[in-house]
Amino acid sequence: MIRKGEKLYSVLCQKCPRCHEGNMFSHPVWSPRFADMNKNCPVCGLDFIQEPSYYFGAMYFSYAIQVAVFVLVYLLLRYTTNPDTWTYVLYMVLGAVVILPLNFRISRAAWINLFISYKTR
Numbered sequence: 001m002i003r004k005g006e007k008l009y010s011v012l013c014q015k016c017p018r019c020h021e022g023n024m025f026s027h028p029v030w031s032p033r034f035a036d037m038n039k040n041c042p043v044c045g046l047d048f049i050q051e052p053s054y055y056f057g058a059m060y061f062s063y064a065i066q067v068a069v070f071v072l073v074y075l076l077l078r079y080t081t082n083p084d085t086w087t088y089v090l091y092m093v094l095g096a097v098v099i100l101p102l103n104f105r106i107s108r109a110a111w112i113n114l115f116i117s118y119k120t121r
């Protein structure tokens with residue numbers, strides 16, 4: 001079980017990497033404003049945007065997650081229906097679109113967790 005104090009908790013729940021209490025994002029993940037981030041942690045005040053273009057490196061995590069989704073979709077289709085090539089492409093694109101908000105948030109949370117550690121008060 002993932003507990004507060006572990007980096008995985010902060011990443012998967014998109015909580016502040018320092019206090020694990022404040023939300024990094026201001027709206028729910030499946031809302032049209034899923035990408036809106038809080039500028040600072042509402043609990044401890046940590047600056048979520050450390051410098052301009054800070055989350056550029058989050059695309060590495062995003063890429064890895066997307067490849068995992070592609071592989072998962074491929075394996076599911078391959079061992080269930082084994083459709084034609086364009087059906088694979090269609091479902092992979094659908095998978096990418098559906099997972100986009102969660103991928104975006106988890107990638108950013110993972111990126112900031114590389115540089116900031118949990119601190120108990």
Ligand SMILES: [Zn+2]
Nearest residue numbers: 016019041044
């Ligand atoms: Zn915080």
